[in-house]
Amino acid sequence: MTNLIRAELYKLSRNKTFWVLITSLTGFSALLHLLIILDWWQLSGTEFDKAQLSDLNALSTFTIPLFFNIIVSTLAGFYISTEFSQSGVIKNQMMSGNKRANIFMAKYLVFSLGAFIVTILIPLITAFILIIFFGQGDTLSPTNLMYLARAYGLFTLQFLSFTGIVLLIAIVTEDSGKTILFPLLLSIVMFAIEKLITVPFIKMMYENTIFYQFSEAFKYTLTSGEMIKSIFIGVISLIIIIFLGIFMVNRKEIK
Amino acid sequence: MSEYILKTNKLSKKYKHEFALENINVTIKQGDIYGFIGQNGAGKSTMLRLIIGLTFPTSGSIELFGNDNRNELTGVQKRMGAIIENPALFLNMTARENLEVHRLQKGIPGKECVDKTLELVGLKDTGKKKAKNFSLGMKQRLGLAIALLSDPEFIILDEPTNGLDPMGIVELRELIKKLNREKGLTVLISSHILSELHQLATKFGIIHKGKLLEELTSKELDEKCRQHLRIKVDDPTRGAIVLEQILFTTDFEVMQDGVIKLYSHIDDVRKVSQTLTNNGLVIEHLSQNGDSLESYFSKLVGGVEHD
Numbered sequence: 001m002t003n004l005i006r007a008e009l010y011k012l013s014r015n016k017t018f019w020v021l022i023t024s025l026t027g028f029s030a031l032l033h034l035l036i037i038l039d040w041w042q043l044s045g046t047e048f049d050k051a052q053l054s055d056l057n058a059l060s061t062f063t064i065p066l067f068f069n070i071i072v073s074t075l076a077g078f079y080i081s082t083e084f085s086q087s088g089v090i091k092n093q094m095m096s097g098n099k100r101a102n103i104f105m106a107k108y109l110v111f112s113l114g115a116f117i118v119t120i121l122i123p124l125i126t127a128f129i130l131i132i133f134f135g136q137g138d139t140l141s142p143t144n145l146m147y148l149a150r151a152y153g154l155f156t157l158q159f160l161s162f163t164g165i166v167l168l169i170a171i172v173t174e175d176s177g178k179t180i181l182f183p184l185l186l187s188i189v190m191f192a193i194e195k196l197i198t199v200p201f202i203k204m205m206y207e208n209t210i211f212y213q214f215s216e217a218f219k220y221t222l223t224s225g226e227m228i229k230s231i232f233i234g235v236i237s238l239i240i241i242i243f244l245g246i247f248m249v250n251r252k253e254i255k
Numbered sequence: 256m257s258e259y260i261l262k263t264n265k266l267s268k269k270y271k272h273e274f275a276l277e278n279i280n281v282t283i284k285q286g287d288i289y290g291f292i293g294q295n296g297a298g299k300s301t302m303l304r305l306i307i308g309l310t311f312p313t314s315g316s317i318e319l320f321g322n323d324n325r326n327e328l329t330g331v332q333k334r335m336g337a338i339i340e341n342p343a344l345f346l347n348m349t350a351r352e353n354l355e356v357h358r359l360q361k362g363i364p365g366k367e368c369v370d371k372t373l374e375l376v377g378l379k380d381t382g383k384k385k386a387k388n389f390s391l392g393m394k395q396r397l398g399l400a401i402a403l404l405s406d407p408e409f410i411i412l413d414e415p416t417n418g419l420d421p422m423g424i425v426e427l428r429e430l431i432k433k434l435n436r437e438k439g440l441t442v443l444i445s446s447h448i449l450s451e452l453h454q455l456a457t458k459f460g461i462i463h464k465g466k467l468l469e470e471l472t473s474k475e476l477d478e479k480c481r482q483h484l485r486i487k488v489d490d491p492t493r494g495a496i497v498l499e500q501i502l503f504t505t506d507f508e509v510m511q512d513g514v515i516k517l518y519s520h521i522d523d524v525r526k527v528s529q530t531l532t533n534n535g536l537v538i539e540h541l542s543q544n545g546d547s548l549e550s551y552f553s554k555l556v557g558g559v560e561h562d
Binding site for chain 2: 090
């Protein structure tokens with residue numbers, strides 16, 4: 001397993017798309033934060049506002065499923081799917097003498113790490129650097145840091161299930177375009193359910209998915225019960241997705 | 256421990272309602288160079304994919320290095336290398352980086368094996384050139400390097416000469432022979448180029464429409480393909496004496512059905528016929544036989560025979 005993770009890290013570090021995403025998102029995130037810190041762009045009504053963290057309002061952009069979905073699925077499309085389609089290198093990996101479950105887990109862990117870096121870590125780091133650079137360091141008080149740790153902890157937990165879903169789509173479709181398109185469609189459907197559907201049963205179902213929990217994670221006030229529920233949904237979703245992934249990979253016939 | 260590196264037992268693969276492979280029994284011993292012969296769509300690649308675990312059999316079993324447990328088969332794959340169809344490469348990486356990924360994947364300690372393997376296949380000086388800019392032959396050689404990286408005991412090559420120039424084909428053949436001779440590497444190789452396989456393989460499996468038609472050693476194949484006169488006379492024993500004493504040849508065989516296979520005097524049919532008749536023998540049949548590998552293969556699969 002360690003060998004596989006090292007191999008995946010080696011591939012990720014040489015993946016052009018990964019570096020393009022890092023560079024562009026660093027620039028984009030820095031620009032958004034800069035605009036907000038300098039009051040050139042007013043963004044209000046976010047959860048960060050309610051937590052007295054208005055300087056971090058730009059972070060809310062990166063927590064919208066429709067937005068981070070594009071980043072994650074682009075990475076999956078050009079890091080995972082291409083191995084199955086274009087180059088067919090997955091064949092070499094499957095016959096490397098490693099168990100398919102381990103191959104899936106190594107891919108999942110490294111892909112999730114890559115997605116975490118470009119979607120969560122970069123916006124946070126650029127935000128902290130700019131806040132400190134512009135003399136707003138007092139924003140990062142222990143209370144606010146606690147809030148951010150709790151919010152991002154919960155968000156990351158749901159995010160790990162989301163990367164699992166995208167990975168599954170990448171493995172099933174074996175096509176970069178479809179890998180980008182299908183998660184996007186999924187997010188649009190979830191968005192539509194959240195905003196348009198009023199059927200109580202569907203609403204209830206939706207509220208118990210990771211998609212609803214993405215926004216719940218950033219609520220300034222969250223009861224212990226809500227927090228436990230969020231953790232529970234994240235963990236259960238993660239377990240189901242990983243088992244499903246291993247099951248599928250074990251049965252997959254490589255072309 | 257089993258004497259066989261690979262043994263399949265009634266191996267079948269069905270796609271929807273059609274058998275891609277049906278009841279295949281193949282045996283490969285340690286040190287064999289096994290040539291897998293078949294037309295396009297005969298089932299060669301399916302067979303190779305089943306062996307390396309890319310796809311799963313509908314029925315039957317595969318025994319590799321004496322193991323037929325599916326869970327253990329994954330482990331023994333570490334002792335194998337393979338190129339299936341096209342060489343699978345990371346096109347945005349250099350040759351060295353491609354090998355490094357596979358070194359890490361297989362958990363091979365030390366980076367020396369990368370340079371050693373690149374030198375072996377003649378790609379040591381490719382430097383920073385990405386695999387996408389390689390010629391087809393170079394890609395094929397890089398694929399071979401990946402297969403050879405872990406110093407395998409058994410290597411599977413599916414059409415490895417695709418894209419290679421004549422010199423490349425000779426080099427590949429010599430490399431395989433060398434590895435087989437020096438390291439006892441067992442090779443399973445499929446190819447359309449039958450003459451190429453004929454020079455390389457020590458054993459052949461002929462597959463057609465998903466069925467293994469024949470499995471034979473190169474010696475047996477040579478025997479079958481050797482040019483000879485097929486003679487049937489009323490008294491085979493006397494016929495043999497006449498050949499020995501009048502035509503002064505011992506290069507013949509008397510088969511169990513009384514047919515004499517004469518390997519000399521191929522171009523002198525009239526003399527043979529006259530000698531036998533002059534010595535009171537009745538010739539019931541006399542014909543010139545023997546095939547090239549291509550025509551033998553064509554005959555076997557029921558195709559058009561080319562003289």
